[in-house]
Amino acid sequence: MKGYLGLDVGSVTTKIVFMDEGGIIREAIYMRTQGRPIATVQKGLKELCSRLPAGVKVKGVGTTGSGRYLAGVIVGADTVKNEITAHAVASSLLVPGVQTILEIGGQDSKIIILRNGVVSDFAMNTVCAAGTGSFLDQQAARLNIPVEKFGEIALQSTSPVRIAGRCAVFAESDMIHKQQMGCSLPDILAGLCEALVRNYLSNVGKGKEILPPVVFQGGVAANLGMVRAFEKELGVPVQVPPYFDVMGAVGAALLAREAVARKGISRFKGFGLADLEFKTRSFECSGCTNQCEVVEIDENGAIIARWGDRCGRWSSAGREAKIS
Amino acid sequence: MRVTFPHMGNLHISLKAMFHYLGVEVVLPPPSSKRTLTIGVKYGPEFACMPLKLNLGNFIEACEMGADTIVMAGGCGPCRFGYYAQIEHAILKGLGYDMQLIVLEPPERHISELLVKIRRITGNRSWWRVIQAIRFGFQKARAVDEIEMAAFKIRPRELRAGSADEAYNRALELIDRASSMDELLANRKKAMEIMNGVAVDQNRRVLRVGIIGEIYTLLEPFANHALERQLGRLGAEVDRSIYLSEWVNDHLFLGLVKGLRSRKAACGAAFPYLRHFVGGHGQETVGSAVNYARAGYDGLVQVFPFTCMPEIVAESILPGVSGDFNIPVLTLIMDEHTGEAGLVTRLEAFVDLLERKKEFKEAFVQ
Numbered sequence: 001m002k003g004y005l006g007l008d009v010g011s012v013t014t015k016i017v018f019m020d021e022g023g024i025i026r027e028a029i030y031m032r033t034q035g036r037p038i039a040t041v042q043k044g045l046k047e048l049c050s051r052l053p054a055g056v057k058v059k060g061v062g063t064t065g066s067g068r069y070l071a072g073v074i075v076g077a078d079t080v081k082n083e084i085t086a087h088a089v090a091s092s093l094l095v096p097g098v099q100t101i102l103e104i105g106g107q108d109s110k111i112i113i114l115r116n117g118v119v120s121d122f123a124m125n126t127v128c129a130a131g132t133g134s135f136l137d138q139q140a141a142r143l144n145i146p147v148e149k150f151g152e153i154a155l156q157s158t159s160p161v162r163i164a165g166r167c168a169v170f171a172e173s174d175m176i177h178k179q180q181m182g183c184s185l186p187d188i189l190a191g192l193c194e195a196l197v198r199n200y201l202s203n204v205g206k207g208k209e210i211l212p213p214v215v216f217q218g219g220v221a222a223n224l225g226m227v228r229a230f231e232k233e234l235g236v237p238v239q240v241p242p243y244f245d246v247m248g249a250v251g252a253a254l255l256a257r258e259a260v261a262r263k264g265i266s267r268f269k270g271f272g273l274a275d276l277e278f279k280t281r282s283f284e285c286s287g288c289t290n291q292c293e294v295v296e297i298d299e300n301g302a303i304i305a306r307w308g309d310r311c312g313r314w315s316s317a318g319r320e321a322k323i324s
Numbered sequence: 325m326r327v328t329f330p331h332m333g334n335l336h337i338s339l340k341a342m343f344h345y346l347g348v349e350v351v352l353p354p355p356s357s358k359r360t361l362t363i364g365v366k367y368g369p370e371f372a373c374m375p376l377k378l379n380l381g382n383f384i385e386a387c388e389m390g391a392d393t394i395v396m397a398g399g400c401g402p403c404r405f406g407y408y409a410q411i412e413h414a415i416l417k418g419l420g421y422d423m424q425l426i427v428l429e430p431p432e433r434h435i436s437e438l439l440v441k442i443r444r445i446t447g448n449r450s451w452w453r454v455i456q457a458i459r460f461g462f463q464k465a466r467a468v469d470e471i472e473m474a475a476f477k478i479r480p481r482e483l484r485a486g487s488a489d490e491a492y493n494r495a496l497e498l499i500d501r502a503s504s505m506d507e508l509l510a511n512r513k514k515a516m517e518i519m520n521g522v523a524v525d526q527n528r529r530v531l532r533v534g535i536i537g538e539i540y541t542l543l544e545p546f547a548n549h550a551l552e553r554q555l556g557r558l559g560a561e562v563d564r565s566i567y568l569s570e571w572v573n574d575h576l577f578l579g580l581v582k583g584l585r586s587r588k589a590a591c592g593a594a595f596p597y598l599r600h601f602v603g604g605h606g607q608e609t610v611g612s613a614v615n616y617a618r619a620g621y622d623g624l625v626q627v628f629p630f631t632c633m634p635e636i637v638a639e640s641i642l643p644g645v646s647g648d649f650n651i652p653v654l655t656l657i658m659d660e661h662t663g664e665a666g667l668v669t670r671l672e673a674f675v676d677l678l679e680r681k682k683e684f685k686e687a688f689v690q
């Protein structure tokens with residue numbers, strides 16, 4: 001079997017997929033980054049390799065997510081792309097004709113508007129609506145219900161209560177207040193979903209023309225209560241694609257296929273990289289007043305990349321070293 | 325008297341030149357840095373916007389170096405900037421720094437009002453000398469702007485990463501060093517030679533992006549996370565809606581110098597969308613957006629400090645401009661956060677969007 005690897009390395013979770021040449025996702029791995037992106041990527045690749053049939057050939061690899069540069073140098077990526085482009089590309093494959101993508105993950109929320117298959121507008125949370133996923137986790141923990149059950153319970157609600165959704169602090173105290181008043185758990189959870197949806201639409205989706213087909217993805221899309229709340233608020237059906245929680249990685253794999261088709265060869269270092277030793281170091285540059293925090297990566301004793309500088313003095317030096 | 329002033333991009337090059345020409349001693353605060361911001365955040369009111377905090381940090385750092393007089397621009401109208409000078413002065417006083425404050429406000433009727441303020445700094449030097457000094461400072465501002473514009477063009481086309489910025493820094497240094505009008509003329513030529521000497525790929529396809537918004541965050545790279553440089557690196561040639569010399573000409577010289585882009589033109593272009601002054605540069609932001617769209621730019625980036633009211637007004641109007649002219653707009657709001665990753669992600673995605681849109685359009689035309 002031949003195919004492409006896609007890695008989405010985020011601050012909270014890391015996702016890796018293997019997509020065959022026909023664009024079918026063969027394997028998907030979802031794991032916690034736990035503050036150790038390099039070790040997580042290595043572990044994930046090892047696991048993936050063991051799941052794939054022997055003799056599999058990787059024709060290209062792409063990375064995305066906030067750890068995309070780091071992951072990119074570690075695996076020898078053919079393309080390193082931001083998560084907005086990756087998500088848009090993945091959705092277009094899995095849901096042809098998609099015009100609106102709602103995406104809520106653990107830390108980030110975004111909306112992507114596509115017209116004629118091309119991204120025409122996007123927005124990411126600025127201050128509010130960040131951490132919606134984490135907030136749901138927290139509330140589930142506080143109420144002592146497993147987060148996977150959250151949506152199911154919310155769906156039992158017949159009359160959701162109104163929860164103040166502008167800010168997580170208000171939302172939480174409002175929920176506690178409604179509990180004390182004796183409202184039922186399903187009604188409170190459904191109310192919370194509606195509040196989070198309102199918050200998302202007014203902070204992230206503000207001013208955007210939301211046309212169907214609408215796709216909802218990211219970790220929070222697993223929550224049926226959130227899906228129902230979106231449908232109620234928007235008045236259109238909201239689809240959750242298969243692989244909704246690894247869409248960034250799917251997009252990275254697709255972009256890798258594009259990149260390799262253009263340049264012919266892949267820079268993938270092979271699954272053996274799982275056993276290489278990578279070290280990162282950082283130092284504060286004193287070259288000027290910016291005092292950039294420069295990070296460097298060392299692979300078996302050789303520096304393979306540096307970044308974090310504003311002036312290019314370190315990152316471009318790294319680039320030259322790599323070419324020569 | 326040891327004069328200091330806040331940083332705003334390359335403003336210091338021009339102000340320092342003017343004061344030195346008059347024989348006034350200048351204490352230049354260190355360029356705005358994380359430390360500056362940390363100090364400003366600690367002593368500034370929490371709800372003030374970032375420019376106040378950075379100004380305050382600049383002043384405190386300058387005081388530590390022995391400055392005793394602050395020269396600052398003022399303003400009027402709904403933007404809070406107008407009373408920042410006074411607030412900052414009061415905070416400094418509370419901290420035990422006894423500073424003299426001179427606020428240069430846009431003259432309401434006649435340029436003589438400005439000259440009187442300048443007199444306070446210059447003592448009994450002749451008017452002729454004062455006017456020569458202002459001219460000298462202004463010429464430096466023009467030279468600096470010219471170099472910046474050249475850098476905007478070169479950055480996305482440079483053959484070796486970082487070479488445009490190296491040239492830019494060397495060229496600015498030359499302008500900064502000139503101590504007379506003649507020397508400035510000669511150095512300006514040399515500086516442009518340095519800029520033109522950078523190896524570029526003339527045929528590279530680049531995107532054109534207009535940067536609009538609030539003046540401080542537009543001009544100060546520390547405040548906007550070197551937005552122009554980041555866009556340049558991603559392959560976009562940028563233009564900025566306000567350059568220092570244009571601002572000085574509009575606000576302090578009342579448009580005396582001819583042949584420069586003026587705020588009147590920008591405000592005029594804002595017309596169907598925003599017909600009146602909303603404070604700060606809100607109206608210019610909208611008008612510049614229209615002008616860039618008409619000039620065929622591929623996209624616009626609006627930048628402003630968190631809670632900036634005039635720009636929030638503009639932000640709410642820009643979707644209309646964007647729709648009418650079919651030009652994408654990305655809004656970036658700056659505050660104390662130092663996380664650059666999110667900003668870079670947005671810029672990359674925006675450039676991707678513009679590229680794909682351009683390809684699509686070109687394919688369609690063919």
Ligand code: SF4
Pocket residue numbers: 285286287288289290291292294308309310311312313314
């Ligand atoms: S990396 Fe460059 S910009 Fe950053 S502190 Fe060093 S010299 Fe300055």
